[in-house]
Amino acid sequence: MTKDNRPLTLRDVSIASGVSEMTVSRVLRDSGEVSEGTRLKVLDAAKELGYLPNRIAGSLASKRVDLVGVIIPSMSNMVFPEVLTGISRALDDTPLQPVVGFTDYKRDKEERVVFEMLSWRPSGLIVAGLEHSEAATAMMRNAGLPVVEVMDTDGEGVDHVVGISHRRAGREMARTILKHGYGRIAFAGTKMPLDHRARKRFEGFTEAMARAGLEVVDQEFYEGASGLGKGRELTAELLARNDDLDFIYYSNDMIGAGGLLHCLSAGMRVPGDIGLAGFNGFDLLEGMPKRLATMDSCRMEIGEAAAKIIAGIAAGGDPEPRRIEMTPRIDMGGTLKRK
Secondary structure (H helix, E strand, O other), X not given: OOOOOOOOOHHHHHHHHOOOXXXXXXXXXOOXXXXXXHHHHHHHXXXXXXXXXXXXXXXXXXXXXXXXXXXXXXXXXXHHHHHXXXXXXXXXXXXXXXXXXXXXXXXXXXXXXXXXXXXXXXXXXXXXXXXXXXXXXXXXXXXXXXXXXXXXXXXXXXXXXXXXXXXXXXXXXXXXXXXXXXXXXXXXXXXXXXXXHHHHHHHHHHHHHHHOOOOOOEEEEEOOOOOHHHHHHHHHHHXXXXXXXXXXXXXXXXXXXXXXXHHHHOOOOOOOOOEEEOOEOOXXXXXXXXXXXXXXXXXXXXXXXXXXHHHHHHOOOOOOXXXXXXXXXXXXXXXXXOO
């Protein structure tokens, strides 16, 4: 603001830097040829004044702003901060900036966030998951900008898709567990209608078990945030009902780590008496008494790949839809392979 409380304008920067308003505009919008000396003079004046260009107004001609909308369920789920880190890393050397919205796993809220994000005319949109309401899908399909759905490849996408196959991940974990001689297996995880990716892993897991002539002995589901306490609670309930369980598969590492703590505090030998495995490959496993067996969900790589698609298109690259499926890796840890 100026001394008379009037918003700063290009003219103020022009006067302070001693160049024309048109030149100031070119420098601040990084368009047109301007000498390095003039560019630095304008940027120094703008910085000293505290001038911020109106990117939205300036985008009316180009129909786009240098923002990338990122829509995720929650920041309390430890998966998504790493996805955001990957996105930010990929956009570091570009004019693009991520703007984040949250859905809380609710379709109606996702619709509102999609509408708000697209109303800003971003350069692209990154959305977690493949399942959306008809209205949200229609908005994304008709937005006229690159949309990248991330984290999941088990289904058709609106445009670009980057992720892993969760059904394949579930099948691979089941095969590995069975290979090591376990047969009385229980499952603990989030309620499936709220987390499509967990549901698909469970489907893949039970499918592989069925092919081996087995089925899940028991299961426990929960709502709300994952945590060590929740994992301990679910594990205690499963073991109280089944004194012959020899393995528990968890939908994520947080509750799996809680399950591990419960088993160890109960004097159980892991993996001698019971084996355990989770999903996601969280770094927090490094601080546990044993490393929980898990599977890496390629979170940071997915974020980077999605952002690179949008940055490439914004820079004039190929807009043709891409489908990138990454391969998660099983970490045996110290809770799966019997000695």
